[in-house]
Amino acid sequence: MILDRRVLNRTTLGRQLLLDRAALPPAEAVARLVALQGQEVDAPYVGLWSRLASFTQDDLTVLLHGGQVVRGTLLRATQHLSSADDYVWLRPLVQPVLDRMRKGAFGRALRDVDHVELTELARAHLEGAHRDGRVLTRPQLRDLLRERWPQADPAALGYAAQTLLPIVHTPPNGVWGRGGATPFALAEDWLGRPMDGPLGTQAAAERLVRRYLAAFGPASVMDVQAWSGLTRLRGVMEGMPDLRTYRDETGRVLYDLAGLPLADPGTPAPVRFLPWFDNLMVAYADRGRLMTAEQRKAVCVGAAIYPTFLVDGFVGGMWNLGGGVLTAEPFHPLPARVREELEAEGARLMAFAGVEEGRFTWLPPRADSGGEGSPRA
Template identity: 55%
Template sequence: MSPLSLRTLNRTYLDRQLLLDRAGLSPLDAVRHLMGLQGQEPDAPYVGLWARLADFRHDGLTALLHDRSAVRAKLQRNTQHLVDAQDFRTLHPLLAPVLGKARQGAFGRAIQGLDTDDLVRAGRELMSGDGLTRPQLGRALAARFPGRDSLALAYAVQSLVAHVHPPPSGVWGRRGATPLVLAEEWLGGPMARRPRIDEVILRYLAAYGPAAVRDIQAWCGLTRLREVVDGMRSRLRVYHDAAGRELFDVPGAALADPDRPAPVRFLPRFDNLVLGHADRTRVIDDEDRRRVIIGSEVSPVFLVDGFVRGIWSWRDGTVEVTPFRPLAPDEAAAVREEAGGLLGFLRGPDGTGATGRRATAATGAVLIG
């Protein structure tokens, strides 16, 4: 079989990320398909779903948070995600080694010598019921473990105890303190006892494949998955890219036509599309990646012909578009049209933007730099 071209990988990835045609899925089905949406920025999942779904409205996601069908919590790569509640029960115990890195890393020395079981019991007791914010949790823990740094104690408990951030955390346009509540209490059930990594890998490939082992590892934060994937070979389709790297996929999953048109799309900060692989060249070249990903920050991007072409921002009612290279006239027209739709969405259902400030017709605009 011929190697998969870059454009084949690009169009296939866009298709599976629901970015070639806006899908008719419900918000919950989309969140399930994508195995969660990056949620460091509370409003980002809303913009991510707007880019992917037909007729998506803000309250479609807000309702999921309030009825506990979806939750916001730390998961893949120890970062905030908005994820289906049932998936959280599987992903949290599976990713426990990744989530525990905070305790072993920056705050390891600060809690050295403490009995982990005692710390977990105290944390669970304190977060039970209405829950606490991180500063409140830290102060309460410091009272029980005198002489220890309160922030280190709070972070350690967060890394050890399954918890979620209930609304209004994660709700469109809401800012403020982020509460921590016990996941089992919020969801009304326990975490999965024996999560299946192979099932998670199959679902990852359905939304992100074809992908290499190191791509799977970059997405979830787990390591040493080569043996797991090798054990799944009889259940996988195997391809190679132009560089000869081995790529795995779900059997029967279609590859997209490399010549299929790809519409302009605007994506939020930290979007899955940019962070879903170790090798990100299927959507962004290395030079542009260095402009988009700076330290721990990932800028909001827009796509032209399927690839990242620049970044954008939302300030004072204006969508400011900054291309990395000049846009052709037809490209500029398509960018302006899609940015106009984004502008309407960012104003929100009540005419206020994500910051809660009302965007007026006088200030609402699209500016292409």
């Protein structure tokens, strides 16, 4: 069976809770989405607000303080929020991804550092710190490690530690509006439970595939690998008897969980604002179900994934909120009705963000004005 672009789009939006805001508890929504990318502190809040019928900033902040949701290095070796239950099996599974990132980014800088010794020393500094009421930030841990390796690049030491050990970033850092120096804690200490193991088991890889497809499918092997950072998943997916296969319009094989429905391509899709680094924007090697190749060049620039808004289910442009002004830059001219819907949704977004007397402004359509990057201020 061949799935066209609109079927894939509407099916994906339904699984992402973007067709209708869901009446789910926030903890359940985080688990449903597997993980929320969290380099930008406020982004997961906006991502959940766009997907849930009733969501406040306090809802996620309480989960972070309580340890039901944790922030740490996970998919693609980047910062994510996940449920505690998912973190304990996801973190060991993605260890090869973190090892690859560390070697690629810091291999030369750490060539004279014994990684086993680094792991043991970092663990010794961190172990029990949370229980004892001590806080160690990355710079503080880095400085302690430099006492052993004074010749090593300090930033490399700090970042390497969080790829070698399951480290979570604890509140108040990472809650709405709170960035700054990141407090570190060993995940086992913060969660009060050990990591699952052993590393890279077949069962864990299959679990990841099923969870991904439930939230993002149908999708190809390359899509799952692009989202997770893992490699060599083709054999895993081809060997899973509970998966069914389709093809897209280019002939690519798409996998899905047997029994999960496909959406009607005519299903209405309301306008939605998605934040910086929303995982939906990076969940596929082929992002044609969401945007054109030219739009991808503007949205995905280097390591940055700019905030986007959806029109009829597809990326319609980019937005920025700063200084009390929400600025929208469409990729093409929009009908007056759609502009009104976006302005109304934007007003709700500003209210959620606590922007009083906010203002909505439009930039000319990018197709007419040219240029790439973020919406111009």
